[in-house]
Structure formats: C-alpha cells, structure tokens
Amino acid sequence: MKKNEINHYLYQLTEREKFFKNKPASESMDDHSDFDVYTNQMGDRVFKYTFEKHLQKAIESHTHISTHLRTSPLLVFKHNRYAYTPLHSHDFIEINYVYNGQAHITIDNTTLILEKGDLCILDTDVVHRISNTSDSDILVNILMKKEYFSSNMLNRLASNNIIAEFAVRSISETHSHDQYIIFTTEDSEILQDAISGLLVYYLDPVSYSLDAINAYMIIIFSELLKSYTQKKSLEYRSTNQQYIGDILQYIEKNYATCSLAEVATHFNFNASYLSRYLKKQTGSTFMKMIQDIRLNHACALLKNSTYSIEEICQQIGYRNLTFFYKKFTTTFHCTPNNYRNTYRKMIEEE
Template sequence: MFTNLFLLLEMRTNSMNKYELREKLTTLSPTEQACKTNVNISGEYDFPYFNYVLDSQNRQIYTYTFERHLQKSLKRTPHIARYLEKLPLLIFKHARFSFTPFHVHDFVEMTYVYKGTINMIINDHQVTLQQGYVCILDTDVSHKILDTSEDDILINFLMNKKYFSNKMLSRLGSNNIISRFAVESISETHDHNQYIIFNTNNSELLMDAVEGLLSNYFDSTYYSVDTIDAYMIIIFSELIKAHQNEKSIEYQKSNHMYIIDILQYIENNYSTCTLESLANKFGYNPSYLSRYIKKSTGQTFIELIQELRLNQACFMLKNSTVSIEYIIQTVGYKNVAFFYKKFNALFGMSPKEYRDS
C-alpha cells in the first residue's frame, strides 16, 4: 500500500537539504529571541486575540482557530500562499521559550518532538514527551506546553477537519488507530476529548519522513500538495506501526469508552482503591476525576466503592462461614462501626441478621 510513497524518501531533488533544514530549525528565530528575553510573550499564538472561557478551576481556556493560524501563515509565507489555501494543513515549529496558556483547538493537532524533551499538561495530566515522541490531540482537549529551552524543538502539524477527506482515509485504511481517531475527530456525534501519545522508539524512518516533509514544505520552489500528502501518509504509517508494536504509551478514548476502563479498575480493586490511586492510575487530577465519574455514572466515587464493598460483603455473608470481622477487613473497611452503619442503612438489618435471613 505504501510502496510508492516510500520511494519519495529516496528521491533526489534540489529542495532544501537536511543540513539547511536542521540549521533552520535549531537557529533561534526573531520570535524565539524575543520570547527568550520576555517570558510573557506567547510566540506563535497571540493568545489575547483568541476567545476564552473559564473552566471549573477558574482558568482561562482559549480556543485557537485554524482560520487565524492560516491567515497568519499567509502573511508569514506569502510565497506558498496558493498552496496553503488548497491544503488544510499547516506546519510550523513551536516557538521556544514561548508562554503557552491552556487552550483547545477547532482543528486536530499532531506534535512531533524533533529534539529534546517537551513537558505538557493534557486534560490536567502532565506528560513528558521525549525526542521521537508524537502526540495527536482532538479538538476539545485542554492542554498547554510548559517551559521549553533552546534544545527543545517541537514541530506542530495543524490539520483542519477537511484534511481527513475520503481520499486520505482510504489511503490510510480503515482498521487502524489513526483512521479511527480521524473518523471520530470529524464526527458530530462523538466527544472530542481524545488524544494519543506514540513512542516511536526514535524511528529513523519517521525522522526522515518529517525532515523530507519539512524540506519540501519550507521550499516554495518544490512545494507540492501531492508530495506533502504522500509524506503525511508515510508519517501516519509509521505511527500505525508504532502502535501495533505496542509502543503507543497512552490513548485517551472518548468518554463513553474510557469510563468502562475506570469502572473495571474500580471493580477489580474495590478493597484498596482510593480516589487518589485511581487518579494516578489514569492520569487525572483527583477533583476532575471525581466530577467525571459523577457525570458519567450518576454516582460519586465513594458511592461506587461503598456499593461494591457492601455487595461483596453480602456475597461472603451468604456463601461462607468466615467471621463478620474478617469480611469487614477483606472488603476494605478499617472502621467496624462505619461498616455496620452503612450496611444497616442500605439493607435495613445488621450483617448477622442478613446472614441468618
């Protein structure tokens, strides 16, 4: 399927070579130099000009739009304007030292760590992306990039939903993580809080594809929409391979899928599970996770735990002869009086009466 596409990596053209590209990426731009001396500058984003809402923690969450990024790119690179308007894909280097507020997009974003280490907060979960890692974010994922240094180079791929056309999806195939993510990202019925982090094991082929893509993208003489698309297919194919090799380290699914994993974990660990341990397991802030569980199930975390523990206690009372004290300890209660109080409130009788009934 990808045979002809991989031939692109062996093509010899007069476009920007790798050494020129690497020099371009590593040299501080005027924007980066300004950000380095003024930590309040936001580089590419001009976030004060975007709309924002306040979240439950009273933080400003900005909405970055593809159209505004496009207009800025048209001014910055007028020599490829005729191509940018045809291709719903924008690519640029994240401005190092730039302040980035919490934000969401109206487009799908793919970030590639070209060099160094990038720390991000995604849905209240801090993640660390090493060189070669890729993160794909859906439209409603709240996130921000933390402080970066001169050694940290991040490439951003901004994909308008139109980018995932039937033609692109057919070239990707239907039964893989990228195509499923793309289909859900353009759906009007799915939640859009999903993201995926890929550990590509610093794939040389992926690096070659990204460098080949950037060399063509930044060189107007040889800019070709078909070439850009072909390189993107190669990049996606490498991510699919990484996922199939179980190097995809994190996949946050949409809500209706992800809550099943959480409930399964609670059910398997009800006797020892705490909100803090659950939050740590799934990478959530405890307060956020508590609200998420309540919204998804109609019950609080404590109510779910109590129900599971008490139901197991009932099962053991009816199907074993072990002491009530042993049952209390086994299902996870440390306070005997509290257990009796909850048991009576739920079943209207004492544990002994329940066993004898």
C-alpha cells in the same frame, strides 16, 4: 531548501524566540488577542484557536508562500521555544512531534512528558498547554482540518490492508475516547526523515508540493500504525495473550493458501474459537476477510502488472476462474478486464 538544511532551520532562533530567550515568559507578555477566550469550569482562561486564524497569521508571516498556504489542507511550523503558551483548545487536529529534547504537555491537569521521537495527536476542543521549552527542545506542530485527518489519511491507509484497517479503527476509537493519543516511535529515523521532507515541500513549495506533502503524511501515519501495532503486540505477549494484530498479519501474509483450521493450529486456538474471536475483534468473518484480501490484491495486480486474468486468479488463491469473476463483479460492479481498462484509460488521460 533541502533536507540537510532542515536541522539548521529548526535550531535557528526566530525573532520571537530571540525576544523571549532572556525574559521569563508569562501570559501578560504575549499577545493572544487575535483569538476568542472563555472561562472553563475551573475558572481558567482558555483561548479558542482556529485553523483560519492560524492560516491568516501564516500567510502574513510567510508572504513568499502565501499562494501555496491558501490551498494547503494543513499548516506546519516549529513551536516557538521560550514563549508562553496559554491554556487553549482548537477547531483542528494537532500533531506535536518532538524532533529533539522534550515537550511537557498538560491535558486536563495531567502533565505528559514527551521524549525525542514521541508524537502526540490532539483532537478538537481538547484544553491543553505546552510548558516553556528550552534551547534543545525542538517541537514540530502540524495543524490539519479534521476532514483531512479522517478522510484523506486514515481512510486511505485502511483501504487495502486488514492490519492497517484494524489499527486505524483501534486508534480512532482510542482517539475518540481519550481525545488524544501518544505514539512512542523509538526515535524512528523514517519518521524524522518524513517530517523533514514534509517541511521541505511546505516551506519551499513547487508545483507538485501538495502531492509530495500528502505522500509524506502517508509515510508519517504508516510509521505511527507500525509503532502502535508493535506496542500492542508487546503488551499482549507480556501477559501471555495473543494480539489480534499478529493473527491478522499472518493471514495477510498467507492469504492465498491459509485456511481457518491452519491459522488456528498456528496460534494454538480452537478453530471455532478463532472464528468467533476474529468476528468479535474485526467485525468480519474469516472467509470474508480472505475474500477481501484476495480481491484487493487482484486490483493491485490488475493495475500494476501485465499478468493475465487467469494468472492473477491463481496468484491470489482462487482455483475457479468463474468463481473469481463472480466475486470480483459483485464487489466492484465491473469485470476484471473492465477494471483494468478503466484504470489504464484514467492514467493515459492524466
């Protein structure tokens, strides 16, 4: 399958869609007996979806990729149009992406309307349902185990960039508090292309599909981080406030030369106030932030360039080679040369 075939795949009617297309969908017409059910405080029946049962259903309906599915940390499928979706919760993280049209999602008696390009991440145990969709409403569902979402995706994104680290932490806190978060991506072509690529490697797997799927998931979450920080920046600017993400982005861009006083002047802050503000918002001092950025860039240069240690030291903003060696060794428990040699040996052995 190729990317240009995904659009046809998503719009093509499945057997289930054909069945429900001309029949008013209701709970009694669909079979959810595979899942446990309980009654909530409002007296509503709520089905408990599990990753393992969804996996088993996927294996049964996609026998040609069953081997791939058994080792996959996530499940990807098109939400069936016209079919009834009951109130339910689940033991996995769910992503709903509106490929086209709209999606009406009810959470805690509040109905949210997602437009084309919008994406919703739902936490485990959130009771919700998706209203019946029509011909043009194409919704892509991604189900993932919580450990994949937290350790594989968010931690990787936050590991080498202070802006991403702050955004990931903010998103995680919002997600934990509200149990869901909606991203408005302005119909991002990059995001839609990544969703299509994800579907290609999921539906037509090859030996390196898992690596490709992980790469596309990184692109998807990178786009979500960009959308989140841009939205927050606009919200703060509309009230004549300075968004912390803009300050972090400036520091990231000028890490090799900027000082606390220079950053404070650029954003019309008092240096002492900026120092306290950064500490409160990020949990890190300005000097620790600069050091972490410099050392992360040093690691990237050690792995991906042939620059000498002295050249790397100068590029990242350190003027004292001995000081750089001391900071690097303290942080990574090895010298820069050992770090480079270990990485090269690891690459050669792969």
